[in-house]
Amino acid sequence: MTTPASSEVPVHTGSTTTRLLGIAVLVGLVALILLGFFGAPKDDEQADAVRLIFVHVPSAFLTYAAFSVTAVGSVMWLWKRSVWWDLVAHGSAEIGVVFCSLTLFTGSVWGRPTWNTYWDWGDVRLVTTLILLLLMVGYLAVRSMGGDDSAVATRSAIVALIAAVNLPIVNRSVEWWFDRTLHQKSSLTDGNLEDLTLFTLLLGVVVWSLFYVWVMIHRFRVGWLERELRFGDLDLALAQRRAEAHTINDGGDR
């Protein structure tokens, strides 16, 4: 492969793929807003507050998807020592924290008009998601503390696994703790949702997923570049040393 001239190499993390993805996200978003606000009918009980689930449910879905990717990436780092997976795990956790915060926020905003409370301790998914957020903030804290690259990767991979393993226990314990839940038992499957509402919800999940992929590609490249920056200085120093060694050898031996 020929090395492209420096003018051809982009000074940003975009590419044709990300540009196409970005356009798809924007188009989808416009459709989602139109359908969400004007297309989907209002709910019998929740009136127009139901339109918040079009951002809440996709955020929740992507929260768990993103953290699952982090868990997989962590296992792959520990198993194969794959830097690629390590960068994916880190990026996905960061995006996951954004989605997780949004899930909790939109859930609160939705809970106020529908359940008449911003927060309910008896709700299992709510409390579990909050603990998940705290765990992942801890994960990012370990990441940001720096140190030797592979040590940081190993450390944070184990944190991710601890979080992944303990989260079901948190969920169980909260469920037993109050033994009740405000959340409707999966409104997706019981057929109570109008067709258009369901369609809009699925569109929301698709748009949010596309956004995740798009921002993940950017985030991965950022992680890669920053890694290059950390190692770049080292390589430069090594190259200079080698050059010095060559000149000495050339002069001395012959």
Added chain:
Amino acid sequence: MWRDVVLVAGKDLRIEWRSRVTFSQVVPFAGLVLVLFGFALDANRPVLERATSGLFWITIMFVTTLAVQRSTSIETTDGARRALLLAGVEPVAVFAGKAAAVAVQLLAVELVLVGGIVVLYGAEIDSFLLVVATCLVATVGIAAAGTLLGALVAGVRARETVLPILLLPVLAPVLIGATRAFDDALGSVAVDGWAWIGMLAGFGLINLVLGALSYGVLLEET
């Protein structure tokens, strides 16, 4: 292997015993927290009685972060960790030994604190057996998770602040479970305390396995 576990645990406990930190600082700290909760809740007996089990276990969570930090700093100073590995002690044994030492210290603090809630908060113990069982089972889980995370943050900058951020959310199920079991044992809320002990045992087991599996990786690489 079991000999190594006992050796490591004995070493840590001996260091603690000689430095007297647990008794001269950690136990007074725990007592202090109980007193402060008393101030915060305005020494209101009914409220205190209702909240006793929760306050007890919150205090234990605080004490855990201190105990784990002590236990970790023993190994990080003077590269003692490397020396342990070079001496041919298996990482699993190091993990089990250190967790055991932390557990013993926590149990000692819990013993004092049970006296504290009886005297200060007027707690009446309905089922002594349940109190003992809760303390034992919960402490195993706390010590396992604490020791693992302690080793994890050992090489990290600002580990004093990172440890609580990581440890306390992980311990959330223990706080819930042990508090409920104590509620039953103290007769303040009608719940089935023994069912919660099962949950605590599950937590302990899972975190012991997790620690045993990953402690070696941590010791060698970080």
Added chain:
Amino acid sequence: MTHLGYLLVGWGVSLGALGLYAVRVMQRGRRAAARVPADRRRWLAAEETS
């Protein structure tokens, strides 16, 4: 439309936060890319070149 305030806050914060995060990631990328030599900027091919 009922609950318009809640709707605007929920949607607004969601879209705002996601947008802001995306912009920040791309800015971070531009800043980092400007400092990395051109021949090392090929993230996906870099495994084979190094």
